Amino acid sequence: MADEGPPPWDTGLQNERTGLAWQRTMLSGLACGLLVTRLLAELSLALAIVTGTLALAATVAFGAVALRRFRLNGEALLAGRALGDGVPPALAALLLGLTGLGALGYVLLA
Template structure:
């Protein structure tokens, strides 16, 4: 069996990781849209505030995913360390904000 020229397998690891992060971001955005729809029935102002805090972050995470994919491809071929942890940190912040929005919904209903 022939060994790859670089530190990576010639498979699609970077692409699979990118797709997994995109699925995560999409799941958060769709879940937030449903939650905001439910929250709007209780308080339009609370829904607007939660939407203003969470939806731009969900879209920013999608941009971060694509940017991380491009940097990861370049870094793999240049044999330098892969990108840092900004994306997992942003997803953690989004999870906390989504949970807070859910808590607001529970308190209002």
């Protein structure tokens, strides 16, 4: 009986790459949100505070969901189960939408 050797892939690497991609998405979303907040601060302090708070809250929620999903996907991959739902993409769309609304507010108020 010949030794089969290791499998051609490591199930943990797929999850690791996905987790790192979500971290980059989260950080870039936060950076864009804070940039829009900074621009809005010159025009309307109240709008800047609301936009910044929403961007920060969305980023924290996105980070918590991404970390939880990273852990659950790792467990699912090792157990051979199906992967999770689409909550992180929905939160990424929310963060992008908030940033876009803030930028639109800046353009309209400028």
